Amino acid sequence: MSGSKKTFVITRFDPDRDEAPRQQSYEIEVDPRWKVLDALNHIKDEVDPSLSHRWSCRMAVCGSCGMMVDGKPSLTCKDSLADHGDTVEVAPLANFPVVRDLVVELxxxxxxxxxxxxxxxxxxxxxxxxxxxxxxxxxxxxxxxxxxxxxxxxxxxxxxxxxxxxxxxxxxxxxxxxxxxxxxxxxxxxxxxxxxxxxxxxxxxxxxxxxxxxxxxxxxxxxxxxxxxxxxxxxxxxxxxxxxxxxx
Amino acid sequence: MLEIVEHDIVIVGGGGAGLRAAIAAVEADPAASVAMISKVYPMRSHTVSAEGGAAAVAREDDNFEMHGYDTVKGSDFLGDQDVIQYFVEQAPRELTRLEHWGCPWSRNEDGSVATRAFGGMSTKRTWYAADKVGFHMLHALFQHSLRFDRIVRYDEQFVTKLVVVDGAVRGVVALDVREGNMRLFLGRAVILTTGGAGKIFPFTTNGNIKTGDGMALAYREGVALKDMEFVQYHPTGLPGTGILITEGTRGEGAYLKNGRGERFLIEYDHGVGHKAELGPRDMISRAIIREMEAGRGVESEWGLVVHLDLTHIGEERIMSKLPMVRELCQIYVHVDPVHEPIPVRPVVHYMMGGVDVDIDGATSLPGLYAAGETACASLNGANRLGSNSLTECLVFGARAGQHAIAFAKGSSGANQSACQDIAEQESARIESLRARKGGSERIAGLRAEMHHSMETGCGVYREQDSMDDTVRKTTELRERYAALKLEDDSRVFNTELIAALELGNMLLVAEAVAVSASHRHESRGAHARRDQPTRDDQNFLYHTLCHWDSGGPRLDRKDVTLGKWEPEERKY
CATH class of the missing domain: 1.10.1060.10 (Alpha-helical ferredoxin)
Structure with a gap:
């Protein structure tokens, strides 16, 4: 399958460095079969190792990878990129204090x-x-x-x-x-x-x-x-x- | 400032085995104080992903003798028979306890607990809760554990070192992932329950957190890793992701079919005989590879696969017994198993090997215990039977918890300043890793090379040359790890630092797997060699011990405990 490009606008926040959350954009080549989590892992591994997010089972049962995707609460290992546009906004879950980046306080x-x-x-x-x-x-x-x-x-x-x-x-x-x-x-x-x-x-x-x-x-x-x-x-x-x- | 906390015992890992150990410890001694340290939250532990069931004798047509023999035979006679005997006797008690604690086991019409068929088991003895058994067991254990105030949780803390003073373990040092600071946990016994190490391979059912941490912690302190060459390939993983499709599908009657639509386990002689789809995992994984090599696989967008066919089972039964399988297939391969066969291929699933422990979960290091997949009590030998491992977490988790608390009561406190010195040194090491400048090796790069090498050398079928290459490669990668490059020097939730520490653990475990494999010149259970295709009891009926010694692995042997069942040809 041929890849296509998508831009991920990710809300970043490091309490030691940032006074307030900021947004950072990453344009990457994606496999159309990917879930949102696959794109985040690709960014983490190949583009920006400082991006912080939680994940583990990647089969929608451990419950680690909840985030806001395009403004809606989403389990990112289950959420297909194909269901989103060329620009995908990813932010930490609403209604929780943010620990860092996409990680919230549980x-x-x-x-x-x-x-x-x-x-x-x-x-x-x-x-x-x-x-x-x-x-x-x-x-x-x-x-x-x-x-x-x-x-x-x-x-x-x-x-x-x-x-x-x-x-x-x-x-x-x-x-x-x-x-x-x-x-x-x-x-x-x-x-x-x-x-x-x-x-x-x-x-x-x-x-x-x-x-x-x-x-x-x-x-x-x-x-x-x-x-x-x-x-x-x-x-x-x-x-x-x-x-x-x-x-x- | 190094923070110091003290408990009677310290448990590292909050999955099935760790939670069971913690509950057993406070049940044995209600005054005991137990620290439960997890690098995630306990309910995220990988036990959650187990699907098909947990084995224990439950029916009138079953008995301990049958469960014992099935397990010994499944192990290709490398299981220790005293351990197996204890396991099968305790299994029903442990699953009953879990029933009392709220686990929603599926039921027969009369209200008794239902059981299903599983590979290598001679009757229906696998208890299940639809196809989310690990999820339900983990949440039942976790929620039950919340009632005990003496179990004190330390969530999202990554243990980096065991504290060993005067020849005994005295606690652990851990990085608080959220705060970025280090903490010394003093305890008179430590139990390792961190699960397996599937992530040393590229294609695995295992979650991201399965990086062999507990194995590496023990190994670094001189405790042997046992039987590491035995890596279980589960026959049916989804291509692309490696997501597990439970053996419970075949327990409920699913067929494996090749590219010609034939039930190849019946049509061709793959050694599983009349068991067909209910044969043991090692043999069925090999049969799938042979079908592919014979040109009878199925081409797919993910490469060669075979088909797991549930279409004759019917929607109603699939929805009541295997709802998650349907959901996973729809989400991850866009196939509805009610109407179409599922593409599958063998996938790394489980480490039969692990930290060498005795029947009590005790290691050779006084005060150190291990249970669950982290440990090798030699229940599973060279090949684990499906549904024995969830029960193993309970039976041996409980026993390790009871023995650790008894050990702690009989042990005097440690020399605290010596412990503190170790913790200070460890803090300095972690701090320098976090703040490191320079370096040339990327985490993702070393990890990818490890993955490639492990898959090439330690796959379903193995040969001397490729195993030797993998030994050299993993050793080289371990050395190159010293030049690791880190770009994130933040303190708070630094997942790059955690990934670096996990990679260090994985490289040690990967090398131990490869070295152990390269020295077993026979085929037994999951260790199948093309150049030594038969089992050789004369020369290799022993456990492999791998020690960390003078900066590298050193191999040793340990006798297998036989009993009423003498080794015989393994036929199904």
Missing amino acids: EGFLDKLKQVKPWIIRAKERAVEEGTHRQSPAEHQEFKQFSMCINCMLCYSACPVVANEPDFLGPAAIALGHRYNLDSRDEGDHERQEVFRGEGSVFSCSYANECSEVCPKNVDPAAAVNQAKFRAVIDWATSFVVPRGGEG
């Missing part, structure tokens, strides 16, 4: 993830000798979609609430908390509802649906947030009617 997300207790909670731990839980294909199907999140952060970048309210738990963390609430093996629903009912949680969502539109794995976090809202209301309402044994 610590906030990891704190949020921990808040939703994304693990199986049971009143009594099951012993290995008891074997696996029985879980029907239908029960498995209940939460499966929400377990597909690769933590790529595209949804935070698209979310209008995150933009205004940085402490908002956000689509991925809520979807993952909700995923455990829907899992037949889990008994931690009530614990997580307390988190979901708190400030900056499910009720902050304005249901703009942007998160689900950009999700590269079709997790549909907007549906998770909406379902979590509903359950949080039910849980809150029933807490007045049904006393919870032993939980004070």
